[in-house]
Amino acid sequence: MPSLTDYFSGGLSLDNLSKAGSKVLDKFLLTSYDFGMFSSRVSGTRPEGEEAAAGEEGKEYADYSLTKVKMSKDVNYLYGAELEYLLSGYNKSVQNLNQARNIICGVRMTMNFASSYTISEINSAINAIANAAASAVAATGIGAAAAPLVRVAVSGALRMAFATIESVQDWKLLKDRKSVVLLKTELGDLTAAEQLGALLGDDMPSGAGGGSKDGKLSLSYEDYVYLLMCLLVDDNTLLSRTSNLITLNVNQAKNDGDTLAKLDFKMADTVTAVKATCKVKMDFVVVPENILELYLKGTSTKSLIEVLEDHYFGYSVIRGY
Numbered sequence: 001m002p003s004l005t006d007y008f009s010g011g012l013s014l015d016n017l018s019k020a021g022s023k024v025l026d027k028f029l030l031t032s033y034d035f036g037m038f039s040s041r042v043s044g045t046r047p048e049g050e051e052a053a054a055g056e057e058g059k060e061y062a063d064y065s066l067t068k069v070k071m072s073k074d075v076n077y078l079y080g081a082e083l084e085y086l087l088s089g090y091n092k093s094v095q096n097l098n099q100a101r102n103i104i105c106g107v108r109m110t111m112n113f114a115s116s117y118t119i120s121e122i123n124s125a126i127n128a129i130a131n132a133a134a135s136a137v138a139a140t141g142i143g144a145a146a147a148p149l150v151r152v153a154v155s156g157a158l159r160m161a162f163a164t165i166e167s168v169q170d171w172k173l174l175k176d177r178k179s180v181v182l183l184k185t186e187l188g189d190l191t192a193a194e195q196l197g198a199l200l201g202d203d204m205p206s207g208a209g210g211g212s213k214d215g216k217l218s219l220s221y222e223d224y225v226y227l228l229m230c231l232l233v234d235d236n237t238l239l240s241r242t243s244n245l246i247t248l249n250v251n252q253a254k255n256d257g258d259t260l261a262k263l264d265f266k267m268a269d270t271v272t273a274v275k276a277t278c279k280v281k282m283d284f285v286v287v288p289e290n291i292l293e294l295y296l297k298g299t300s301t302k303s304l305i306e307v308l309e310d311h312y313f314g315y316s317v318i319r320g321y
Contacts, residue, residue: 023235026235027230027235028230031238033242034083034086034229034238035083035222035226036065037065038065038245039076039079039080039082039083040080040082041080041081041084041100041175042175042177042221042222044062044071044080045175046061046177047177048220074253074256075252076249076252077251077252078093078248080093081093081094084097084099084100085241087099087100087225087228087232087233089237089241100228103232104174107224108167108170108171108180109163109167111183111184112166112167113160114183115166115184115185116162116163117159118183118184118185119185119186119187119190121187122162122200125200126159126162126200129200130150130151130154130158131151134148134150134154158199158200162199165192165196165199166196168192169192169195170192174220174221175221177220177221179220181217181218182217182218185216189216247265248260271320273319274318275318276319277314277315277316277317278314278316280314280315
């Protein structure tokens with residue numbers, strides 16, 4: 001969003017739009033790389049709906065990186081908390097895990113508090129209890145003037161309790177790598193119906209629970225981390241933390257999983273390059289290679305034109321970091 005804001009504040013020009021779009025794309029690609037290479041709190045937990053392969057029943061589930069390497073403590077120095085480090089940046093894994101939990105639970109609390117209004121049956125049940133409490137106070141005669149305040153206080157307390165109970169159960173599901181509806185609007189979306197029954201008593205409507213998700217926006221634990229990383233971590237910080245993880249993991253692999261006494265490999269001494277190639281078959285158009293080279297000469301990216309077999313031409317772009 002800041003990148004797109006810069007585009008508008010800098011004037012409506014194709015050049016500004018191109019820069020803003022390139023910046024957003026780079027962050028998206030970097031974040032996608034991070035989620036393909038590094039572990040999180042839920043690594044090693046079988047994803048919801050994924051069945052164990054034949055002969056794999058009962059065996060420990062393993063996640064694999066983009067490079068097809070099994071994620072483990074022998075390969076990932078901060079195994080089980082790398083993505084959380086990218087989000088929070090603390091030196092201790094427990095702090096990063098706690099920070100990610102606190103932010104996600106805060107989001108769930110907010111959404112569940114809103115759900116106490118959007119789920120009509122829950123809203124009606126809470127209002128009924130609040131009205132009953134206010135009526136009881138008003139019936140004493142002495143506290144009649146305080147009845148409206150009692151109604152507001154009881155309603156607010158019940159909604160907060162509702163959001164807390166539901167968020168606790170949401171968190172348990174998220175840790176099991178299951179998805180939870182972002183904004184719950186029906187009884188079937190609730191994940192803690194039994195506990196809510198104890199809170200609302202006879203006013204708790206029947207048919208609640210089940211966590212229905214058909215056609216609704218639902219997010220998993222890593223979905224939350226991904227979104228939070230994109231929204232809360234700036235580009236340079238994310239790049240720096242990614243570099244730190246690569247440094248630790250390469251040294252971890254070089255030391256065969258032993259405790260790191262020194263860093264033999266340092267990202268500062270390396271050059272990272274990404275090459276993207278587009279291959280096109282040109283059956284009816286013949287363009288001399290020297291013409292293409294002349295056209296591409298002087299461009300900002302190092303370009304390579306290759307004549308491939310069977311009339312395929314490839315255009316490659318190499319970007320260094």
